[in-house]
Amino acid sequence: MPRGELRIYLGAAPGVGKTYAMLEEARRRAGRGTDVVIGLVETHGRRHTAAMLGDLEVVPRRTMTYRGVAFTEMDLDAVLRRRPDIAVVDELAHTNIPGCRNAKRWQDVQQLLDAGISVLTTVNIQHLESLNDVVTRITGAEQRETLPDAIVRAAEQVELVDMTPEALRRRMAHGNIYQPEKIDAALGNYFRTGNLTALRELALLWLADKVEDQLDKYRADHAIDSTWETRERIVVALTGGLEGDTLIRRASRIAARTKGADLLAVHVARSDGLAGADPAALAKQRVLVESLGGSYHQVVGADIPQAVLDFARGANATQIVLGASRRGRFAQILSAGVGVTTIARSGSIDVHLVSHEHAGRGRRRGPMPAALSRSRRVAGFLTALLGLPLLVALLKVGPQLSLTNDILLFLAAVVGVALIGGLWPALLAAVGASLALNWFFTPPLFRFTIAEVQNLLALAIFVTVAVAVSWVVDTAARKTRQAAQASADAQTLATVAGSVLRGERPLIALLDRLRETFGLDSVTLIDDGTVVAAVGHPVCVAPVDADVEVKADETLTVLLRGRILEASDRRIVEAFAAQAAVALKQERLATEAAAAKPLAEADRLRTALLAAVSHDLRTPLAAATAAVAGLRSRDIQLDDEDRDELLATTDESLGRLDRLVANLLDMSRLQAGALGVVAIDVGAEDVVPRALDEIGPDGHDVTVHVPDDLPPLHADPGLLERILVNIVTNALRHSPPGRPPVITGSSHGDTVELRVIDHGPGIPHDRWDDVFLPFQRLGDRDTGTGVGLGLALSRGLTEAMGGTLTPDETPGGGLTMILALPAGGMA
The missing domain is CATH 3.40.50.300 (P-loop containing nucleotide triphosphate hydrolases)
Incomplete structure (x- = not known):
């Protein structure tokens, strides 16, 4: 179906x-x-x-x-x-x-x-x-x-x-x-x-x-991969280079020209998993992109222009922003470069090639790290210096072999040296082997001349293969070392992210993880010379005392004390520093939000008060004004019944207005701590009837079951009466027809409880606390009367007299308000 x-x-x-x-x-x-x-x-x-x-x-x-x-x-x-x-x-x-x-x-x-x-x-x-x-x-x-x-x-x-x-x-x-x-x-x-x-x-x-x-x-x-320009989307490609900030800001200005345009930054990571871009620079550029309202993305690809275009087409981007090539002129002659290739393949997507101060100056490359350790390089040179003479001696003493076999044995020796010591020992071995082959094994012997062309070709091939094998072995070793370093860096950053996410204070967790990872004595973050966070002992408080100083941004600096870091470690520390700047910004925003929360709450209450009072003051005023106008009108003939009804309306409206103003004044005094409480021993049989009389005709429908032997309550009679009026009025408002509220009384040790029971729709347990919030009504139960202040005021007045006001569920449905106060003579 x-x-x-x-x-x-x-x-x-x-x-x-x-x-x-x-x-x-x-x-x-x-x-x-x-x-x-x-x-x-x-x-x-x-x-x-x-x-x-x-x-x-x-x-x-x-x-x-x-x-x-x-x-x-x-x-x-x-x-x-x-x-x-x-x-x-x-x-x-x-x-x-x-x-x-x-x-x-x-x-x-x-x-x-x-x-x-x-x-x-x-x-x-x-x-x-x-x-x-x-x-x-x-x-x-x-x-x-x-x-x-x-x-x-x-x-x-x-x-x-x-x-x-x-x-x-x-x-x-x-x-x-x-x-x-x-x-x-x-x-x-x-x-x-x-x-x-x-x-x-x-x-x-x-x-x-x-x-x-x-x-x-x-x-x-429908397999449509062309761009449909339904919305401007600007993609800026980042390499992690120094020009990144310039490109991001230029792309942001382009996006700002069109309302609703999206800004997307993308970095293409190498598909071999080896470190290419500076992680600290990328972290800073990511923060910049997000601060400008954009989003940061990372994709993997071997062909950078194609990877950028694939991302742009997948995002339905309309424009791409690239930086002008940093390569020198000679390198640009040999290869078109990312920018030119992207433009050639972009199709309907506009490509902006942005010039910058680093264009054409060449790529800044650090010293190439050695592929193998010092000890292995030394072992390689010793193998070449000792192994080649030994091989010559063995071939001269042993059975005579053909030149081809001699070349193969020397090639095996060169490969062995390359495996032990890397490129330079292998090159030395290749040169020494070619000389030995020429002198000892190639006719005419013991002369650096070669009689036959084929022997010359064999030696040339030998040297070429030996050098190529040496280069491949050295390159493989270097890549292996770089991959191990990249893996270690990634694991370190992943551990940092996990510790920061789990910590209650991300900044302290980040600095502590940095200190632990590199075995430092202390890590300190300073902002314009002022220490904002520090871990470890003794704390470094000035750049002159630090072993390493790393800039996190224009004003923030991370100071490290304990040891000098290697260049490869410093890159990871820079990534730590960039994240520390983000964590500090988040902590400051959280602090500002916490400081603003009371102001926002006060503003919310003020807004709610004005909105509620504007309606609920106007309603009784309007009713009373209309009734008085009717009584004063000379154009309308009123009999005694009509006059009594208008007077009753006036009395009821003014009574509602009086209760509303009294509640507002009492809440104001309560919040200001200026409410005067004069507690005496008072009987429930005296206070409850007065409260019901103040409510008016509806109050006479309330059923009262207060035992004659109920102990007196130690309370302020006026405030207790106000509390009962508010609670009973609320109960009347939600009671179904024919089932008025019930007031009961009981004593429990040194406490006297008055329960106001209604059989209305009740309130879910998880919203019991909400009924005591000022200026709140529970959604669809808004009856259009009152400002939602009565229960909030009642709880405040009760607590001011040393009592409690708590809700409970009425058996069979409804809400019961339990007013508990100290018994007379016990307070």
């Missing part, structure tokens, strides 16, 4: 019209004769969206009860039994009620697709797992419901439903998205113009990446 197709309508924020567009498509499909059913659509009370349902067939929802509250979910089994061509399923990221077949709605959709049913669905950008933390930082609102990006990326079609921030805010102001009482708070919080602009850009960029993936797949499926 073929799998169904998934079409997703992606939006930057609620209200942009995703569900409306989805239903438009559903109606078009149904009009063309396709079997379409509505699995689940959330209209959220929006009349235009509800009207789009029209005569489309709707599969009845499944009603479920969770913690005493009824919920409706999509009836997955019913949709599967119905087996339409297309099912419309809204809100892909939705979390199903416990008891459903799947935990997430996207899992329901996967089952529909597996059954061959195509699906139309919707999702907002903030629900994507990869962007969830970014959206939280932008909006200040954490989104609990997420889904993996892979689900959306795997969709056959993703359509962006776009709307400008200004148009979306107008829709909000006209009441087309939220209920009127929530509009002001929404416009001042999540739906600020800046937030919507950022979310819109996130949606556009994410969709652009999705389209890019589709384009890459299309090009791969």
